[in-house]
Amino acid sequence: MPSRPTPFVGQQRISVRNLCVDYHGVVAVHDATLHLDAGTICALVGMNGAGKSTLFKALMGFVRPSAGSISINGLPLRQDRRARAVAYVPQTESVDWNFPVNVHEVVMMGRYGAMNLLRLPRPVDREAVREALERVDLWPLRQRQIGALSGGQRKRAFLARALAQGASVMLLDEPFNGVDIRTEKLMIELFEQFRREGRTLMISTHDLAHVTSFCDQVVLINKTVLAYGETSSVFTSENLALTFGGLRLEGEPTPAADPGAPQAP
Amino acid sequence: MTAVLTWLIEPLQQEFMVRALLVSMLVSCVCGLLSCYMTLKGWALMGDAVSHAVMPGVVIAYALNLPFAVGAFVFGVGSVALIGYIKQMTRIKEDTVIGLVFTGFFALGLTLISKVRSSIDLSHILFGNVLGISASDILQTVVISVLVLSVLLVLRKDFLLFCFDPTHARSIGLHTGVLHYLLLSMLSLAAVAGLQTVGIILVVAMLVTPGATAYLLTDRFDRMVWLSILSAVLSSVAGIYWSYWMDASTAGCIVLVQTLLFLLCFLLAPRHGLLAQRRRSPRASRFPSA
Numbered sequence: 001m002p003s004r005p006t007p008f009v010g011q012q013r014i015s016v017r018n019l020c021v022d023y024h025g026v027v028a029v030h031d032a033t034l035h036l037d038a039g040t041i042c043a044l045v046g047m048n049g050a051g052k053s054t055l056f057k058a059l060m061g062f063v064r065p066s067a068g069s070i071s072i073n074g075l076p077l078r079q080d081r082r083a084r085a086v087a088y089v090p091q092t093e094s095v096d097w098n099f100p101v102n103v104h105e106v107v108m109m110g111r112y113g114a115m116n117l118l119r120l121p122r123p124v125d126r127e128a129v130r131e132a133l134e135r136v137d138l139w140p141l142r143q144r145q146i147g148a149l150s151g152g153q154r155k156r157a158f159l160a161r162a163l164a165q166g167a168s169v170m171l172l173d174e175p176f177n178g179v180d181i182r183t184e185k186l187m188i189e190l191f192e193q194f195r196r197e198g199r200t201l202m203i204s205t206h207d208l209a210h211v212t213s214f215c216d217q218v219v220l221i222n223k224t225v226l227a228y229g230e231t232s233s234v235f236t237s238e239n240l241a242l243t244f245g246g247l248r249l250e251g252e253p254t255p256a257a258d259p260g261a262p263q264a265p
Numbered sequence: 266m267t268a269v270l271t272w273l274i275e276p277l278q279q280e281f282m283v284r285a286l287l288v289s290m291l292v293s294c295v296c297g298l299l300s301c302y303m304t305l306k307g308w309a310l311m312g313d314a315v316s317h318a319v320m321p322g323v324v325i326a327y328a329l330n331l332p333f334a335v336g337a338f339v340f341g342v343g344s345v346a347l348i349g350y351i352k353q354m355t356r357i358k359e360d361t362v363i364g365l366v367f368t369g370f371f372a373l374g375l376t377l378i379s380k381v382r383s384s385i386d387l388s389h390i391l392f393g394n395v396l397g398i399s400a401s402d403i404l405q406t407v408v409i410s411v412l413v414l415s416v417l418l419v420l421r422k423d424f425l426l427f428c429f430d431p432t433h434a435r436s437i438g439l440h441t442g443v444l445h446y447l448l449l450s451m452l453s454l455a456a457v458a459g460l461q462t463v464g465i466i467l468v469v470a471m472l473v474t475p476g477a478t479a480y481l482l483t484d485r486f487d488r489m490v491w492l493s494i495l496s497a498v499l500s501s502v503a504g505i506y507w508s509y510w511m512d513a514s515t516a517g518c519i520v521l522v523q524t525l526l527f528l529l530c531f532l533l534a535p536r537h538g539l540l541a542q543r544r545r546s547p548r549a550s551r552f553p554s555a
C-alpha cells in the first residue's frame with residue numbers, strides 16, 4: 001500500500017470576503033462571502049450563469065476581483081498559486097481525448113509546477129505520480145492513451161492529476177455528469193478519503209440528490225452567495241427557490257454543460 | 266542499380282543542389298517539430314495567416330537593406346497581436362478576424378512590392394527559391410532554425426500542456442499568455458524559414474501536413490514529433506530530387522510529396538487509417554466514436 005500523504009496543516013482552506021467580479025461592466029458575482037474549513041466536501045449549487053464558473057475562476061486567480069478578497073490556506077491568491085494548492089478537475093466534455101498523451105503523462109502534468117524549466121521528472125515526482133495512480137486504481141493502465149479509457153477511468157485520471165499536484169483544495173466541475181452508478185460510488189469513496197486527509201473539495205453540481213448524500217456543506221449561488229453552511233440547515237426549500245429564481249419545480253433542474261467553464265486564454 | 270545511383274548522385278555535383286537540400290532539411294526539422302503543436306492546437310489557419318502577413322515585412326526589410334527575417338518577424342508577430350486585439354475588442358469570430366487581417370497584410374505586401382524599387386522577385390517570395398538561395402539567406406535560415414528548435418525543445422512540455430489543458434497549466438502557475446505568444450512567435454519565425462524553401466503560399470503545408478501525417482500514425486507525442494520531422498525531411502529531399510529530374514517547381518514537388526505521404530497514411534495507418542477503421546467496423550469509419 002502506498003503511504004498516505006500527511007494531513008495538510010491549517011484550518012481554513014477557502015476564505016472569500018465580499019467578492020465582486022464583473023466582465024466589462026456586467027456583474028458576474030456580487031458581494032459573495034464564504035468560508036470553508038479543512039476536510040470539507042462542499043457542493044456549489046446554482047443555475048447556469050449563476051456564477052459557479054466565475055467563482056472557480058476567481059479561486060484559481062484567473063479573474064481579477066473588482067472588489068473583495070480571496071485567501072486560500074490563509075495566503076493571498078498570488079502566494080497560494082506558487083504553492084499550487086488549488087487543483088481544477090475539468091468536465092470530461094472539455095478535454096480533447098484524442099490528444100496523444102497517455103495516463104501517466106497526464107498525471108505527471110500535475111507535477112510540472114514543482115519541476116525545473118525542462119520539466120524533467122525527479123524520483124519524487126515519479127513517486128507522487130505512482131502513488132496517485134495507485135490510489136485511483138489506474139496504475140496498470142498508465143501506458144494507455146487517454147482516449148482508450150472508459151468514462152469512469154477518465155474521471156479518475158484527472159483526480160489522480162489533482163492528487164499528484166498535492167492540492168489541498170480541489171475544484172470539481174460537474175464530476176458526476178455522464179457517470180454510471182458504480183463509478184459514482186467509487187468517486188464518492190475517493191472524495192471521502194480526500195476529506196479525511198484534510199483536503200477541501202468544492203463540487204459544482206446540478207444533481208441535488210448528491211448534495212444531501214455526501215456533502216457536508218452547501219454554497220447556494222445566484223450572482224451572489226445566497227446561503228452557505230451545513231447541508232441540513234442550508235438546503236431548505238425556501239433557499240432552493242431563491243437559488244433557482246422561483247423556477248425550481250419538482251425534481252431536479254435539467255443538467256446541461258456550463259458554457260462558461262473556466263478556460264485560460 | 267547504377268542508374269539509381271546516378272539518379273541520386275548526379276544532382277549532388279551541383280553546388281546549388283547540395284545547398285538546397287541542406288537548407289530544406291533544416292527547415293523541415295523546424296517546421297516538422299512545430300507542425301505537431303499546430304495540429305494539436307488547431308492553429309492551421311493561424312499558420313496560413315502568419316505566413317501571408319509576413320510579406321510586407323519582407324519587402325520593407327529588403328528596401329531598407331535589413332535582414333528580411335527581421336521585417337518578417339515584426340509583421341508576423343504584429344499580425345498575431347492585431348488578430349488577438351480585434352477578437353478581444355469586437356464580437357467578430359476568430360476565423361473571420363484571421364481572414365480579414367492576413368489578406369490586409371498580404372495586400373499591403375503586394376502593393377509595396379509593385380511600388381518600391383528593389384531587386385526582389387515576387388515569384389521568389391510567393392513560391393520560394395531554394396535552388397537559388399544566397400549565402401546570407403542561408404545564414405539567416407540557420408540562425409532562425411537554431412533559435413526556434415532551442416525554444417521548442419526547452420519548453421516542449423510546457424507547450425504540450427498548454428495545447429492540452431491551458432486551464433490546468435495556468436492553475437499551476439504557468440504563464441499561459443507568454444506561452445501563447447511565444448508559440449505564435451515561433452510560428453512567425455518558422456514561416457520565415459519555410460518561406461525560403463516553398464514560399465509564402467505553400468509554407469502553411471510545411472507547418473501543418475507533417476504533424477497531421479504523424480498524428481495518424483501514433484498516440485504518443487514523442488513518436489509523433491519524430492515521425493513528423495521524418496516525413497518533413499523525406500518530403501523535402503524527395504521533392505527536390507523530383508523537381509530536379511522533372512524540371513518542375515521545387516515548392517510544388519515538396520508539398521506534393523508531403524500530401525502524398527499524408528494520403529498514404531490516411532489510407533494505411535495501422536490504427537487511425539481508413540482501411541484499419543473499415544476492418545474494425547464498417548460503421549465506425551462513417552460514424553467515428555468520440
